[in-house]
Amino acid sequence: MKAMVLNAPGGFDRIEAIESRDPGEPGPEEIRVAIKASSLNFHDLLVAAGMIPSDDQRVLMSDGAGVVEAVGDGVTEFAIGDHVVSGFFPQWLDGAPIPSVGNFAGTPGDGIDGFAATQVVRAATAFTHAPEGWSHAEAATITTAGLTAWRALVVNGGIKAGDTVLTLGTGGVSIAAIQIAKAMGATVIATSSSDDKLKRVQELGADHLINYRTTPEWGSAVQDLTDGRGVDHVVEVGGPGTLAQSINAVAVGGHIALIGVLTGRQGDIPTGALMAKQARLQGLIVGNRRQQQAYVAALNQTGIRPVIDRTFPFEQLADAFRYQESGQHFGKICVEW
Incomplete structure (x- = not known):
C-alpha cells in the first residue's frame, strides 16, 4: 500500500511517499475503501x-474519496463498488458538537492517520455516500470546505430566499458558499484582491463584487450596496484581520x-459595534455526519x-501544498492516485 506521510517536525520537504502495511480486511461495522482522491484545505x-504538531510519519489529508472494496459484518449502508467520501469528524455523527471535536484528536490527517493512502479500513460511519455522478476529486471537496459552507449558511445561518450573503476571497469554502447561496435564492456580495478572480465569481452568480485591496473599507462598501442595511450572512474566513470589516458589513x-x-489566531474585536448590531458571531469547524448527508442530498438535487x-498526483503532494501556499488558486486543489 502507498501512503504520503509527514516526518517530524514537519515542512513540505518532509513529506515522503512510503510503502505501508496493507490495512487488511474490515471488521464488524467497518468498510475498506480504495482512496482515489483528496483535496487540500488550510x-x-x-x-x-x-x-500543527503531529506524530512522526503521520499519513496526511483530512479529505478522502474512493470506492468501497469490502464491507464488514453488520454493514448495511454500503456495498462493494459504492462511491464514498469521508467525514472530517468521524466520531461526531449527529446533534450538537461533542467535546472531542475541539482538539482534532479524531480528525484524519491530524490526530489520526488521514487519507493520503491507497487503501484504508475505517468504521462505516466515517464515510457517507458521494454525490451521484461526481468524480472522486469532486467528491473529495465535500469533507471540509463544502460542508463548512453548508453548515455556515444552511444549518447555523438558516438562509432563505431573498437573504444577502457576503463571502471573502475565492478559496474552497467561499466558492462553495457562493454556489449554495445562489441555489437558495440569495443575493451574493463577493470580495477578492484580484479583479480577474472577481470576474470568475461573477460567472458563478455573484451579484456584487468588491476588490478589498483597492477598497480597504469594504465593510462600508457593503453597507452602500445594501442601502445601509447590511448583509444577513457573512462567511468570515479571514479572522482577526477582517472581522472588524465583517461586523461593519453585517x-x-x-x-x-x-x-x-x-x-x-487572535486580535482585537470591536465588541461595541458587534453589540450595537445585535449580530450573532458563531465559530464553527466543519460539521457532523448527518449534516454531510443532508449536504450531499442537496447537491444531488441542485446540480451544483x-x-x-x-x-496533482498524490506523489506531488508537496508541490500541491506549495501551490496552495502561493494563493494563486481559485476554488479547490485536489490530489489523485
Missing part, C-alpha cells in the same frame, strides 16, 4: 507545514460564521458542481 497546510440581527484564521483549480 488545515491540511498547517499540519504539513509543521504548524445587518442588525445578522449572522457572522467565523470559520477561518487566514489573518491570524465544485470548482477545481488544479489536480
Whole structure:
C-alpha cells in the first residue's frame, strides 16, 4: 500500500511517499475503501507545514474519496463498488458538537492517520455516500470546505430566499458558499484582491463584487450596496484581520460564521459595534455526519458542481501544498492516485 506521510517536525520537504502495511480486511461495522482522491484545505497546510504538531510519519489529508472494496459484518449502508467520501469528524455523527471535536484528536490527517493512502479500513460511519455522478476529486471537496459552507449558511445561518450573503476571497469554502447561496435564492456580495478572480465569481452568480485591496473599507462598501442595511450572512474566513470589516458589513440581527484564521489566531474585536448590531458571531469547524448527508442530498438535487483549480498526483503532494501556499488558486486543489 502507498501512503504520503509527514516526518517530524514537519515542512513540505518532509513529506515522503512510503510503502505501508496493507490495512487488511474490515471488521464488524467497518468498510475498506480504495482512496482515489483528496483535496487540500488550510488545515491540511498547517499540519504539513509543521504548524500543527503531529506524530512522526503521520499519513496526511483530512479529505478522502474512493470506492468501497469490502464491507464488514453488520454493514448495511454500503456495498462493494459504492462511491464514498469521508467525514472530517468521524466520531461526531449527529446533534450538537461533542467535546472531542475541539482538539482534532479524531480528525484524519491530524490526530489520526488521514487519507493520503491507497487503501484504508475505517468504521462505516466515517464515510457517507458521494454525490451521484461526481468524480472522486469532486467528491473529495465535500469533507471540509463544502460542508463548512453548508453548515455556515444552511444549518447555523438558516438562509432563505431573498437573504444577502457576503463571502471573502475565492478559496474552497467561499466558492462553495457562493454556489449554495445562489441555489437558495440569495443575493451574493463577493470580495477578492484580484479583479480577474472577481470576474470568475461573477460567472458563478455573484451579484456584487468588491476588490478589498483597492477598497480597504469594504465593510462600508457593503453597507452602500445594501442601502445601509447590511448583509444577513457573512462567511468570515479571514479572522482577526477582517472581522472588524465583517461586523461593519453585517445587518442588525445578522449572522457572522467565523470559520477561518487566514489573518491570524487572535486580535482585537470591536465588541461595541458587534453589540450595537445585535449580530450573532458563531465559530464553527466543519460539521457532523448527518449534516454531510443532508449536504450531499442537496447537491444531488441542485446540480451544483465544485470548482477545481488544479489536480496533482498524490506523489506531488508537496508541490500541491506549495501551490496552495502561493494563493494563486481559485476554488479547490485536489490530489489523485
